[in-house]
Amino acid sequence: MKRILAAVLVLFAFAGILGAQKLELYYYKQENQEGLKKLVDQFVKENPGISIDLLIVPNDADATMSARAAQGKLPDILQMQSYSRVAEYAAKGYLVDLSKQPVLAKVVDSSKPAVTWNSKLWGLPMDFAGIGIIYNKEIFAKYGLQPPATYRDLERLCRSLRTNGVTPFAGLLKENWSMGHFITLVHTNLLVEKKISADKFVADMNAGKTSYGVVDTDKLFSIMDFYRANMDKNAEEWNWNEQQAAFAEGKAAMMVQGLWSYGAAIGTNPKLECGFVPFPIFNDSAMNKFYADVDSCFGVSAQSAPDKKAAALKFLEWLATPQAQKIWVEDYKLTLSFKGANVSKLGGPFVDLMTGVGKNGAYPWAFASYPTAVFEDACKNGAQQYVFNKKTAEAVIADIDKQWAANVKK
């Protein structure tokens, strides 16, 4: 009898395994892999019929994604960057339309444009991220310095840091994306001065009606030069690790980064006290806002089998539950786009970001709306080549215009 019972149990167990929906979840945000694993484990525990394989592609993530898309083997759940990337995949028909999913109703309205294409929603917006100046509170306190509110303040600040023998900015010039973020950050700010909204600018660029040089390019490039001049002399040799180390060890007082790098810095030096302020472009402090937007979102592949799609949607639905939100914030250490999300556990800089954005609003990540090739090549490589003296300011602008036109024409 016992034997038969055991056999039946084993059979059931096998049936369970065979019946389990095996999903593949692709993600590129590698800063906190254990956190995401915890999240997925919790989901699988609550839904024994579904199992999820994690697939991480940290660098050149899009290369892998598009290669798999072309093979027809896209993972069931995709973590994507917002705006253009979503639009690109949605336009090619790789994504499931999520407009009618109940989980999207739980998302704050301001984050919906990030996943909208053709007036439908194609992703579940997840984390809200900001790029600005992360500063070391200890160093600032030591020299009696205040975080900068205006560009003039920032110039003064850098001078006093240098006279005290502290490098103002931990640089990251060896990898092109950091300068790519920086040039678009300054550019989006300068659009405000010309009273052009980022959306209108992108639309006009797409229509071929304007140029990237519509802003005060003298200012754009002089701020880039200023930024470079206040890095370590050798910053061209620095990559992500060197930047994080220099900041975490207090060799440099600030870094211009997204908050994703706060996690890395705090990992190296848990005692680090950081603050977060917008990179000030103007001398009118009211005009200086965080460069912040929805960074990543989850989409579901249209190529997956219907039952897998259903399982994937179940996962997205589950992400809005309180226990999922808690793990997301406390372990994956990212903000959330759900209404009423509690992100107070994330630590100082995140609170700075949320209060700053709550008080003054934010400038959108215009680069996320550029055609992806323009941001990947003309902006990132162009800005880096400018800093390396390989390209003149005029050539950087001209190449962005040229590549933009070529990508819209297609």
Add this chain to the structure above:
Amino acid sequence: MVQKKSTRRFNFILFTAPAFILYALFFLLPFGQGLRISFTNWDGLTPKTPISMDKADFESQILAKLAPGPDRDFVVSLYTLDTSERYSRQGLSGIKRYRLERILKKAGYSPETYKDVGFENYRSIFTGQVDARFYPRRYEERYFNPSSDLPIQIEVAEYEKHFLDKLDQDEAVLAAVFYDKAGDYYKLSPDMDEFEAEDPLYSLPALGWGRLSSSAVDDFVDAVKKAGLAQDEATLKAAIATFTAPLDEADRAQVEMAARKIFEIGEFKTLLASNWRAEKFDLGVVGFTIFFALGNVILANLLAFWIAMALDRKLKTKNILRSVFFLPNVLSMIVVALIWSFIFFHLLPKLTGIQTWMSDSAKAPWLLVMVSVWQAAGYFMVVYLAGLQNIPQDVLEAAMIDGASPWNRLRHITLPLLVPAFTVCIFLSIANALKCFDLVYAMVGPSGYAVGTVPFVMDIFFDAFARKLAGLATAKATLLFIAILAITGLQLYFMKRKEVQL
């Protein structure tokens, strides 16, 4: 030896046929597909057949154009209409996928970014239409942007070579007001610091009283800077006049003094910006690939041959030394890149005092060749050692008895008998160097274009995945394949003729 017919058939089924099938499946088929893509404008993402499509579009663009019949039924069987009014299909493979592609092609469906463009990709490569960074070219490096602040210090050699030496006497006098030599640097004189000159403007009492806005000061500083760069007295005066109108007498004098200073600095900025430049040459993708290949072929083979000659003697430590030289070849390229990145970033600056290594476009190509030679030489050494040990000792001894000098023995016996080894090594080093990707990607990947060390394959990678030009990338890959085939083919042809048989 005559084989039985059944044995021959057996061998064919067991060995030859599978080889042919695998060859067709994993080489000919992908190659043919690649070749086909190189004649399209594919962006690397657009599926050839839609995966999901709006109901209306799907019906008008596809279903309406298919006549009733098995083809239409096949298409209808694949696509299902979902709740959001879209037709979508699952991932397909093999024959089903091919059949769907064929049907839709016949129905005239071709996506905007997956179209045949004929030889357009090839034409644009040969007529210089692709990105300028692809070709070798001259360009000008400009070290100072006149709208930026003057650098606090400039290295002596840099300042003198690229700026001071180009100036005439008057200009040199002006330059001397701004920069003074102090140790290794020319330092900006504190009197001529634009930031300090502007500061009085931002601390005008009127600002505190609210009679003046900080943006008005910004605009004024901007105007004065522009006038200074253009050395336009009239604009300067007009700007001062408007700005100072609401101010007190004492403030006016302060503003005027500050503005004059900024104006004066402007003259020098123009001078610095127009002279502190240098003509440079960029190898481009094509040039760097050739440079890298030549460097590798010549240096790796010379080094390997030299080590092999040295280790072919009766040394006590020869086995250890052979292992030591071969070791780098066992390491993965990524590990090699990490090791050398560490050396270039942490070790060499401390040892030599020279700070920039991999980010210096004059050094980087050479350093990459060096690392790659270091990695490859061990392998070639083994081939040369094997070649050397195959040379019969009796021939060499006979030559020695005949009184041939060591040079003559090397020249007339060793080298000719080693030609097969050279053939293999040179063939391998050409092919490997032209295909190089991992080493450069790991060492300078994200700054490749800024340093000017992008090999051909990496450029293809960027084209396909960052620039969304998969069609062009495939065309480049095809050309690279042809180039490698032609170069190694010629090399094999000529070197095989030089090989001698004992």
